[in-house]
Amino acid sequence: MEREIPGGYNGRILRVDLSRERIDQVDLDASLCRRLLGGAGFIAYFLLKELPQGTDPFGPENKLVFASGPLTGIPLGGCARHTVGAKSPLTGGIAKSEAGESWGPQLKRAGFDALIVEGRAHRPVYLWIHDGDAEIRDASSLWGKETRETQEKIREEVGEARASLAMIGPGGENLVRYACIMHGCFDAAGRGGLGAVMGSKNLKAVAVRGDRMPPLKDPQAVKRMAAWLKDHMDLVKAFSDYGTGSPMPRFEQVGNLPVRNFRDGGFPQVERITPQTIKGTIRVGMKGCFACPVQCKKEVEFREPYHVDRIYGGPxxxxxAALGSACGIDDLKAISKGSERCNAYSIDTISTGMSIAFAMECFENGLLTLEDTGGLELRFGNAEAMLEMIERIARREGLGALLAEGTVRAAQRIGKGTEAYAMHVKGQELPMHEPRLSKALGLGYMVNPHGADHMDSMIDLFFSAFTAQPTVAVPDLIPLGMEPAPLDDIGPRKVALFKAFQAKRIVADSLVLCHFLPYSFSQVAEITSAVTGWETTPMEQIRVSERILTLCRLFNLREGITDEADRLPERFFYPTQDGPLAHRSLSPDEMERAKRYYYRLLGWDDRGVPTPERLEELGISELEG
Amino acid sequence: MGVRIQMPLSLRERIGMEEMVEVEGDTVGRCLEDLTRKWPELKGELLDPNGRLLLRWTIYLNGRPPSSSEELEQYVSEGDIITLLPLVDGG
Incomplete structure (x- = not known):
């Protein structure tokens, strides 16, 4: 059992009880570092250990955990990230989401590996964490403000223009169940409703600033990896040049682009809303996270027909896709305005777009009327209606109050069979890749403990090859024995490949490392060794991912979220109305078999319950029950 | 000088090719076909059975990505450079 704090960690956690206005600095248990790494691992551990069963996500007893990992803040591309978690008001299970910017590196430099917030402040407050110290400050005058103004006023008040802000806007304050936490004005810990948890605690923001990075074991090895990245920037050139989304035209061509709430297949006007079009029209710059050479964040600005502020980045x-094709909208300026508003209000663009798409489909089928929508013609393609709904959701006005609950609760309230239009897993709205096209992606959506999530899923088509036969091959998993699997298949080989892929992603979320950087699994282990001093390998890190996934599973089972919740919406068992997927759908039986096999690979039983032997093997038996 | 294809490092290292490969053809697609004639082992790595570029690749023509899905139909002329880049996307 490790007793000394490894390189890359401070060995200190900041605990804040807002009800009692109490701040404590406690030692990090050194034995957790190697077994859970940090980030998503720490979040799973602390939430399972410290939250009682049945905790109200909006109650003071819920805990909001901000966790860095050993790689957070090191001078290497992709290492600016941290993870935020809590019990989700959207799914009722465990939530976690990552963000970049410089908040995580600043927390690390302020002397802390994690911040755990509990309780509920008696009035709006913010936290100011700086150089080994922390204080609770009044935020009454900031309540109701958008994120830009919040950031400006807090920086002014603390007298530190370089302070990083994790904050909420009106969406978080109004407990929109998919409110996000903005880090700066364009980096979101987007999913799971963490911003609503922050709002429920009357916590407007957490400002951090620090200058003391804990020592790394082998800084020269980190420098060598930075030099390798510099020599291999062609691997991320598409991100540097265009940010996310440059393959959108091809996504539409093959059927990966969700169209009209995943109902339709074709969206020939896709070229109007691509990053290529953005670059040639409304883009005014590119930005990036702390110490990252990729600079993948778009900045857009224009004044007509709306004013869009570049401080909120770009879509x-x-x-x-969520505010665009999924809502049948091809108006780039309207989508950009919607992106700006979501970031200003701190609401997740994916769940916001999918909630509006859900309502549009209900309206087109006569299940919502003009009376329900307050006179809005809420049809697919109506950009002005989409923008108006963002306003109403953030403020919980009219139909917006219903959609602020997420698609599952909205469908339950409306009834009339509208559940069929709620595109979610475990209550979290689907992200923007099509599972009918990539079966491992569908499995990833099903079994992710946080609900439908693309970041920890493998999109089969991105790794396809047609050498001897159509296969999926993930190059850096081949040395781990993960042979290529048949492309259009979800048999045991594909499931095993997905599980190994998911392991790498969970490890990245725990170190905490950006998924967009091109490091192989072996290189990830090398970087970990350089920072911490451990002689580690991908094999050990896969084991860590299994431990973390099992902790998440135990959390969800304790909340009554069982294997029944590991399923896709019915829609995906039928083809789309038109387009490239007009003759393609998933088989429910096949996906069920894949799910059971995935459970077996994790050492869980047929119902997805971790076996006692597995818990003992992973060294987490004491956390069950 | 004809059209040149700039090959990605991952394929260069694996197959032992030069960075720049000269090819013939009047469209991007026909240049890629010529490339796979010269290097048959690349065929299934780059194109699907319908001749479409696999999703894990993107191509730039003279430093710019295609603005539409009709990327293989783009006309090329002498001196042009097609760059083949790996692509993984999300976010």
Whole structure:
């Protein structure tokens, strides 16, 4: 059992109880570092260990955990990230989401590996964490403000223009169940409703600033990896040049682009909303996260027909599709305005877009009327209606109050069979890649403990090859024995490949490392060794991912979220109305078999319950029950 | 000088090719076909059975990506450079 704090960690956690206005600095248990790494691993551990069963996500007893990992803040591309988690008001299970910018590196430099917030402040407050110290400050005058103004006023108040802000706008304050936490004005810990948890605690923002990075074991090895990245920037050139989404035209061609709430297949006007078009029209710059050479964040600005402020960045791929094609909208300026408003209000663009798409389909089928929509013609393609719904959702006005609950609760309230139009897993709206096209992606959506999530899923088509036969081959998993699997298949080989892929992603979310950087699994282990001093390998890190996934599973089972919740919406068992997927759908039996096999690979039983032997093997038996 | 294809590092290292490969053809698609004639082992790595570029690749023509899905139909002329880049996308 490790007793000394490894390189890359401070060994300190900041605990804040807002009800009691109490701040404590506690030691990090050194034995957790190697077994869970940080980020998503720490979040799974602390939430399972410290939250009682049945905790109200909006109650003071819920805990909001901001966790860095050993790689957070090191001078290497992709290492600016941290993870945020809590019990989700959207799914009722465990939530976690990552963000970039410089908040995580600043927390690390301020002397802390994690921040755990509990309780509920008696009035709006913000936290100011700086150089080994922390204080609770009044935020009454900031309540109701958008994120830009919040950031400006807090920086002014603390007298530190370089302070990083994790904050919420009106969406978080109004407990929109998919409110996000903005880090700066264009980086979101987007999913799971973490911004609503922050709002429920009357916590407007957490400002951080620090200058003391804990020592790394082998800084020269980190420098060598940075030099390798510099020599291999062609691997990320598409991101540097265009940000996320440059393959959108091809996504549409093959059927990966969701169209009209995943109902339709074709969206021939896709070229109007691509990053290529953005670059040639409304883009005014590119930005990036702390110490990252990729600079993948778009900045857009224009004044007509709306004013869009570049401080809110520009639409990512997920936003272009969620507010765009998924709502049948091809108006780039309207989508960009929607992206800006979501970032100003702190609401997740994916769940916002999919909630509006759900309502549009209900309206077109006569299940919502003009009376329900307050006179809005809420049809697919109506950009002005989409923008108006963002306003109403953030403020919980009219139909917006219903959609702010997420698609599952909205469908339950409306009834009339509208559940069929709620595109979600475990209550979290689907992201913008089509599972009918990539079966492992469908499995990833099903079994992710946080609900439908693309970041920890493998999109089969991105790794396809047609050498001897159509296969999926993930190059850096081949040395781990993960042979290529048949392309259009979800048999045991594909499931095993997906599980190994998911392991790498969970490890990245725990170190915490950006998924867009081109490091192989072996290189990820090398970087970990350089920072911490451990002689580690991908094999050990896969084991860590299994431990983390099992902790998440135990959390969800304790909340009554069982294997029944690991399923896709019915829609995906039928083809789309038109387009490239007009003759393609998933088989429910095949996906069920794949799910059971995935459970077996994790050492869980047929119902997805971790076996006692597995818990003992992973060294987490004491956390069950 | 004809059209040149700039090959990605991952394929260069694996197959032992030069960075720049000269090819013939009047469209991007026909240049890629010529490339796979010269290097048959690349065929299934680059194109699907319908001759479409696999999703894991993107191509730039003279430093710019295609603005539409009709990327293989783009006309090329002498001196043009087609760059083949790996692509993984999300976010």
């Amino acid at each position: 990512e791929y997920e936003t272009l």
